[in-house]
Amino acid sequence: MTEAPAEQGRRRRSIDPTDALLTVDDLQVHFPIRRGILVERQVGAVKAVDGVDLTIPRGSTVGLVGESGCGKSTFGRALLRLVEPTGGSVHFDGTDLLALDDEQMRRMRRQMQMVFQDPMASLDPRQDVESVLTEPLRAHRIEGDHRARARELLDLVGLPATALSRYPHEFSGGQRQRIGIARAIALEPQLIVADEPVSALDVSIQAQVVNLLEELQDRLGLTYLVIAHDLAVVRHIADVVAVMYLGGLVEQAASDELYAAPLHPYTRALMSAVPIPDPEVEDTRQRILLAGDLPSPAAPPPGCRFHTRCPFRQETRCDDERPQLRSVATRPPSHRVACHWAEDIDAGRIQPRASAVVEPDAS
8 A cells, every 4th residue: 555645734742642541441332122012122233333342642633534333422421421331341541431320420520521523503592602611610609700701611622711601603613512512611621522523514624623622632632532433634633543343452552653555455445535635645645445335233244344255355244253352473563453464464465456446547
């Protein structure tokens, strides 16, 4: 795969990878499938998240990417227990979140907040902005001048104080997302889960919101989990990128390294589809095509979840043995991949099927 040009202007922060703010081990979120009229019975489960391990260092931005339906949003909501996990563990700053009762978890959410994908749907249309921003303060019984705090929050996200008396429908999409971000930082949290924070916005506005998130991180010392399907956005903002497929992680690495030289076949296919604003590079690079659709999480394939679409599929191991995230000798230990044949694919000893490859200048 031809290496893409380095991203210009992306920040470089000094992150201690051993200082974990959030640690997720074998997280599972299964939604039961029930049938029956008089007597309801469970006949299966949708395995939206199925055995995810992830560590988010303090002060970092971790990007979680993957196609629609892979379980990204469910994973983010499960961290805050907006969706109850089925199994595994989530430790936030040393506290086991899954062991907390409802009231303890409610108090813990002062430290963990969420920015939702659709700002219009996540803001109450019957509340003015002042009420939206002060509601978290009232709910957690924060003392002080709430109106002054609301004005301060608006200033942090670049909106005038006159916005306090207005309602969500009076703002543009970008402004509404700024209000949603202001609400998320009202309680001075440590962690923010941003679920597709710019996907509902015009392209011209996306960069403004991404820059705002970066400025707030520098000013307030925030830690982010940014969930997205736009690889360009994640490359700009993330220190570490984790790639998700059908409920599990298939690759995780530092952002620059992952974009320059991905290991997993799924990540390679995703990266080969990202446009590069350089005609000389764009016209000469190879593209990898994926066959078929994403399988159902209610009936995931045995073995490697990706083997039904993988252009590098081998007859042995792929169909019956699920690979685990692991390091490979040719990459830093922090670069982990869930593929039995990662080393052979990387060294060129295993080539993709010819039908899955679009060569340069091919029509």
